[in-house]
Amino acid sequence: MTERLEQAIARLKTLPTDEQDAIATLILEELEEEQRWDESFARSPNLLAKLAAEAMTEYRAGRTQELDPETL
Known part of the structure; x- marks a missing residue:
């Protein structure tokens, strides 16, 4: 266990039980969500590369636009 994780757990132990839970x-x-992502990419290892290639093709063709976080 890392020192940073040990520090976090030590602090957690001082909290009330409901907050710890x-x-x-x-x-x-x-952790479960991360495992699901890992499993998903493991089942289709070329999917991310394919999606990236498609995005670059659209970008080069001028079919993309800059994302404005203010309009989300």
């Missing part, structure tokens, strides 16, 4: 739930959900 809430943070534990968030961490576990994040």
Whole structure:
């Protein structure tokens, strides 16, 4: 375990039980989501490269526009 993780866990131990459980739930959900992404990319390793190539083709053809975060 890393020193940083040990520090985080030490701080978590000082919190009330319900807050510890809430943070534990968030961490576990994040780990499960990361595993799902890893499994998804492992099943189709060329998918990301294909999507990137398609995006570059559209960009070079002038069919893209700059994203404005203010309009999201």
